[in-house]
Amino acid sequence: MDKAHSRGRVAAASAVVLVLEIDKALVARMAGLRISGLRRREITSMSTDESEIAIMKMEGG
Numbered sequence: 873m874d875k876a877h878s879r880g881r882v883a884a885a886s887a888v889v890l891v892l893e894i895d896k897a898l899v900a901r902m903a904g905l906r907i908s909g910l911r912r913r914e915i916t917s918m919s920t921d922e923s924e925i926a927i928m929k930m931e932g933g
Contacts (some may be wrong), residue, residue, distance in 0.1 A: 890926045897922040 900922075 887930065890930050893922065893926040897926070
């Protein structure tokens with residue numbers, strides 16, 4: 873019982889971390905919209921990749 877309970881806590885904590893990672897990626901993307909030129913594109917593509925990785929991790933378990 874104790875092991876299952878702590879495993880559930882770890883899973884919940886990692887889900888929260890993944891959501892925070894996605895939020896950071898969205899914030900980075902929004903910040904990127906304010907920066908013109910190549911730098912903006914770099915930030916936008918980077919944040920998209922980060923959010924996609926976080927979503928894949930969430931779906932994969």
